[in-house]
Amino acid sequence: MRCLVTGGAGFIGSWLCQRLLDDGYDVTCMDNFLSGSKKNLDDRVKIINADVSKPLKENIKTDYIFHLASLASPKFYKDMPVETMMANSFGTFNMLNLAKKNNARILYASSSEVYGDPKEHPQKETYYGNVNPVGERSCYDEGKRFGEALTFSFSKKTNLKYCIIRIFNTYGPRMRKDDGRVIPNFIMQALNNKDITIYGNGKQTRSFCYVADTVDGLCRAAFSDYNDVFNIGNPAEIDMIRLANTIKGITESKSKIVFSPIGMDDPEKRKPDITKSQKMLKWTPKTDLNTGLKTTVDWFKNS
Numbered sequence: 001m002r003c004l005v006t007g008g009a010g011f012i013g014s015w016l017c018q019r020l021l022d023d024g025y026d027v028t029c030m031d032n033f034l035s036g037s038k039k040n041l042d043d044r045v046k047i048i049n050a051d052v053s054k055p056l057k058e059n060i061k062t063d064y065i066f067h068l069a070s071l072a073s074p075k076f077y078k079d080m081p082v083e084t085m086m087a088n089s090f091g092t093f094n095m096l097n098l099a100k101k102n103n104a105r106i107l108y109a110s111s112s113e114v115y116g117d118p119k120e121h122p123q124k125e126t127y128y129g130n131v132n133p134v135g136e137r138s139c140y141d142e143g144k145r146f147g148e149a150l151t152f153s154f155s156k157k158t159n160l161k162y163c164i165i166r167i168f169n170t171y172g173p174r175m176r177k178d179d180g181r182v183i184p185n186f187i188m189q190a191l192n193n194k195d196i197t198i199y200g201n202g203k204q205t206r207s208f209c210y211v212a213d214t215v216d217g218l219c220r221a222a223f224s225d226y227n228d229v230f231n232i233g234n235p236a237e238i239d240m241i242r243l244a245n246t247i248k249g250i251t252e253s254k255s256k257i258v259f260s261p262i263g264m265d266d267p268e269k270r271k272p273d274i275t276k277s278q279k280m281l282k283w284t285p286k287t288d289l290n291t292g293l294k295t296t297v298d299w300f301k302n303s
């Protein structure tokens, strides 16, 4: 069976390519290497160097499409908002058409960002979200919301098999050192005994899922028969002050913790309700934060 992974050279994408290879699939990665890297990829992965948002030049044959291509770190998507929106709109449209042509099943990688700064806590798949359409984060939040609506509408019209996965904060080896998201930032700062930069008062929360667990969730949904929306994330919630201290402890760092201004519309809290994924996909994250962070710190130290 053949799988196409868009954004396959990125952080989650490359872990997914590896998992699919290990499970015996024939894997093709489509990436424009805006944030991904060839060094993330196993030699057995076929590479198509292309932008998903442009008309496809290749005649691709595939049984499954995993559409992950999009900038995902606030640092990158705030810098390249239009590219982010194009990957999730035109890019999604191109992948839906490709899926239809191949009679393939498609997984659209959405995000917990569709919930915005949530008023419901924890967030269930039924929650509609609280999103600012004209702010620093809107290119990503609204891009993902549009991508979901397009996947749903297109599939309804054409009977395409699909699933939409709302991926919550994910971390692990192969995140870029300059990724800008909180875990790589804190680890790099701690390892270099530089100030650990907390944005805002540090009381905001996130719930971090180890990448191998996230990828397991993606595979379970993709290879199921459900045409549906699923949260994939680890419900263990932590605030940024505790996260900074945890990383300081693991790295035995002398870094000071400092506070700097927080970005616009930064969600105050985030935690997935994963009851639906647990019941229907029989999925549950297995790696606790301490174990996952230790593996991640070791990787950052050695690369």
Ligand code: UDP
Binding pocket: 074, 169, 180, 181, 182, 183, 185, 186, 197, 198, 199, 200, 204, 206, 240, 262, 263, 266, 267
């Ligand atoms: N954050 C922080 N210091 C950093 C980077 C991020 O305090 O050096 C905060 C950020 O303001 C947010 C949380 O950590 O509240 C998670 O940010 P991240 O960029 O990892 O992802 P998000 O969940 O906001 O998309």
